[in-house]
Amino acid sequence: MFSCLLLALTGWGMAWRLSRRISKPESPPPAARTRPVPHHPPQTHDPHQLAETIPGMALVLGAMGQVLACNRAAQTRHGDSLHALLRHPNARNSLHTALNAPLMPESDIPTACSTTISLDVPIQRTIRLSMRRLPGTVGRDSLVLTLLDDRSAIQAADRIRADFVAHASHELRTPLASLSGFIDLLRDGGDQTDPASRSLYLDIMHQQATRMQRLIDRLLYLSQLELKGHQRPREQLDIGELFATVLGEVMPRFRDSSRQLDMTHEDDLTVLADEDELVQVLLNLMENAIRYGTQPDRPLHVRLNARRSGLDDDLAAGDTGVLLSVADNGPGIAAHHLPRLTERFYRITDAPISDNTDTGQGTGLGLAIVRQILDRHGGRLRFVSTPGEGTTCLIWLPAAPPA
Amino acid sequence: MQQRQHIVQRYEDELLRLRSLMEQMGGLVEHQLSLILASLAGNDTRTALEAAQQDSAVDALEHEIEALAIRLLALRGPMAVDLREIIACIPMASALERMGDYASSIARRLNQMDQPIPHTARTALHEMGRLVLDHLRRVMNALERKDAREAHAIWQADQLVDQYGNAMTGDCLKQMTHHPQTIRLHISLLFIIRNLERIGDHTTNMAERIVFMVTGTTLPSARPHAHDDGLSPP
Numbered sequence: 001m002f003s004c005l006l007l008a009l010t011g012w013g014m015a016w017r018l019s020r021r022i023s024k025p026e027s028p029p030p031a032a033r034t035r036p037v038p039h040h041p042p043q044t045h046d047p048h049q050l051a052e053t054i055p056g057m058a059l060v061l062g063a064m065g066q067v068l069a070c071n072r073a074a075q076t077r078h079g080d081s082l083h084a085l086l087r088h089p090n091a092r093n094s095l096h097t098a099l100n101a102p103l104m105p106e107s108d109i110p111t112a113c114s115t116t117i118s119l120d121v122p123i124q125r126t127i128r129l130s131m132r133r134l135p136g137t138v139g140r141d142s143l144v145l146t147l148l149d150d151r152s153a154i155q156a157a158d159r160i161r162a163d164f165v166a167h168a169s170h171e172l173r174t175p176l177a178s179l180s181g182f183i184d185l186l187r188d189g190g191d192q193t194d195p196a197s198r199s200l201y202l203d204i205m206h207q208q209a210t211r212m213q214r215l216i217d218r219l220l221y222l223s224q225l226e227l228k229g230h231q232r233p234r235e236q237l238d239i240g241e242l243f244a245t246v247l248g249e250v251m252p253r254f255r256d257s258s259r260q261l262d263m264t265h266e267d268d269l270t271v272l273a274d275e276d277e278l279v280q281v282l283l284n285l286m287e288n289a290i291r292y293g294t295q296p297d298r299p300l301h302v303r304l305n306a307r308r309s310g311l312d313d314d315l316a317a318g319d320t321g322v323l324l325s326v327a328d329n330g331p332g333i334a335a336h337h338l339p340r341l342t343e344r345f346y347r348i349t350d351a352p353i354s355d356n357t358d359t360g361q362g363t364g365l366g367l368a369i370v371r372q373i374l375d376r377h378g379g380r381l382r383f384v385s386t387p388g389e390g391t392t393c394l395i396w397l398p399a400a401p402p403a
Numbered sequence: 404m405q406q407r408q409h410i411v412q413r414y415e416d417e418l419l420r421l422r423s424l425m426e427q428m429g430g431l432v433e434h435q436l437s438l439i440l441a442s443l444a445g446n447d448t449r450t451a452l453e454a455a456q457q458d459s460a461v462d463a464l465e466h467e468i469e470a471l472a473i474r475l476l477a478l479r480g481p482m483a484v485d486l487r488e489i490i491a492c493i494p495m496a497s498a499l500e501r502m503g504d505y506a507s508s509i510a511r512r513l514n515q516m517d518q519p520i521p522h523t524a525r526t527a528l529h530e531m532g533r534l535v536l537d538h539l540r541r542v543m544n545a546l547e548r549k550d551a552r553e554a555h556a557i558w559q560a561d562q563l564v565d566q567y568g569n570a571m572t573g574d575c576l577k578q579m580t581h582h583p584q585t586i587r588l589h590i591s592l593l594f595i596i597r598n599l600e601r602i603g604d605h606t607t608n609m610a611e612r613i614v615f616m617v618t619g620t621t622l623p624s625a626r627p628h629a630h631d632d633g634l635s636p637p
Contacts, residue, residue, distance in 0.1 A: 064416075064423040083547050084540050087430030089457075120437050121537040140416060162445075170522050317556040336574075339567040343526050 057148035090115040098131035098144050126155035152230040160223045175208040218365040225372045239269035239306045246282045258299045265306035270400045277373045284366040285326040293330025303327045315396040324395040332387035342371040414479045428464040428499045429543040435506040436536040443529040454510035461503035468496040491612040498605040505598040518588045531567045538606045554613035564603035
């Protein structure tokens with residue numbers, strides 16, 4: 001009887017020690033002060049196993065907020081912003097609450113708490129965190145189970161609607177004013193307006209209406225991009241195919257002998273990307289090259305290149321990936337404009353805009369769209385320009401992991 | 404034996420606590436910048452005030468980190484990478500405190516604007532703020548992962564912030580010459596731009612400390628600056 005009890009006690013003690021060791025693999029066995037609390041039989045918590053068991057995005061945090069385990073779903077979706085989330089004051093407060101949470105009535109499970117966090121960089125995200133201390137863990141050995149719920153899409157919809165209204169109301173005002181001005185002129189003039197002026201007014205009105213149409217189209221496209229901004233594209237895209245599609249699209253613009261296009265790329269370059277969006281990126285950049293690079297005294301030469309990024313490419317910062325470049329031999333862009341080119345509606349006011357009938361005035365959104373697309377792809381963008389020699393747009397995209 | 408384990412445990416706990424406080428402080432300053440961005444995007448000065456109110460919490464954390472680092476140095480005799488980490492925390496906390504100060508100063512200024520900021524200037528400030536916040540986020544991640552390579556990359560990338568600042572400063576000067584009635588407004592904007600640049604500078608200070616902490620080597624004292632030549636990439 002006595003030996004039986006002894007055996008039971010040692011067995012229990014070993015199970016306890018084992019469970020402690022599993023729950024905190026790197027620390028030595030606990031000092032004498034920690035003893036199992038009676039009536040609360042210690043439970044085995046392997047943080048990794050626990051996190052991985054949960055369908056959805058889950059983490060296990062320690063008492064100091066350190067990440068003890070992070071399941072694959074959380075790692076894939078939020079690996080890059082996990083720590084930014086966890087150090088946010090809301091998350092810290094929530095952790096504090098969870099660590100000190102009282103037990104739920106008539107149960108030994110601590111109450112849960114939750115908070116919502118919005119991050120601005122690298123892309124806008126809204127995530128709801130829910131935390132609960134694991135039953136049976138106390139003090140410095142506490143484990144807090146944390147679930148992540150991505151609310152970005154709902155949040156983005158609200159924000160994008162507000163942005164759209166703000167931009168549209170601001171940018172449509174000018175063409176609209178011009179349009180109503182000419183309408184008034186025509187109405188006040190009645191039949192007295194001579195046919196020549198009348199046709200001139202109508203031409204301008206048509207131009208302004210087209211401009212408004214283009215502006216709205218681009219704003220809508222930008223809004224759509226923003227809506228899916230928090231999802232990284234996962235399709236494999238071959239750069240050779242991308243270039244072929246782009247070539248098909250721009251060929252008609254380069255029939256003219258005053259414009260020349262070179263396309264070169266290394267073989268077997270693949271990125272994870274949305275093909276339509278990358279085509280849009282290259283088209284926008286080439287359109288800019290045509291619009292702002294054309295000079296009366298020399299033919300325009302646009303070069304499109306793709307290669308693997310090397311260690312000495314600053315934009316790659318040592319990461320493996322693909323470097324795309326679109327270069328023109330236009331008049332170049334003054335250095336103080338370069339950092340601001342991708343701002344919405346930023347226009348270079350002192351640049352002479354070449355008078356091309358097939359391009360017209362820009363909407364000021366082309367490069368904002370380029371940037372938005374690249375952000376979603378985890379890409380980087382930089383403009384390099386030497387006045388008098390031309391402008392090069394460099395794009396770096398992370399390499400697709402080997403299939 | 405057990406006592407020694409106990410001491411090791413205490414030491415590790417305190418080191419964990421120091422890291423946790425650094426994370427918390429970084430998170431708080433990031434949050435301040437986020438609030439400023441929100442205020443710029445929504446043209447809402449109340450959010451800006453909220454950013455200014457975080458200042459005392461940031462200051463308190465700096466003192467706590469300093470006290471804990473000194474305590475660890477005095478009582479535990481840390482060595483090698485631990486020693487460098489603990490020493491580096493003191494200037495890094497002070498850099499974060501300065502950033503918090505600049506953020507509060509921007510917030511108060513936004514709150515006191517007597518003229519509305521023009522749409523384009525607001526967009527530009529928002530963009531520059533995002534760039535600064537992104538660098539701070541990256542430097543905090545590099546600290547957490549002890550990633551000297553990333554720290555070095557941010558150290559170099561700060562010249563993008565400087566370039567942005569220069570571009571906007573030039574714009575402000577032009578506006579002031581052409582529209583003298585907006586001089587007050589543009590002086591305020593210049594201060595905000597300057598404060599954002601300074602936050603960027605302190606981010607590079609942190610990056611330097613991280614490189615030192617991980618590798619034990621120091622970066623050259625001259626950082627690539629945008630005004631050296633505005634054209635070459637960093």
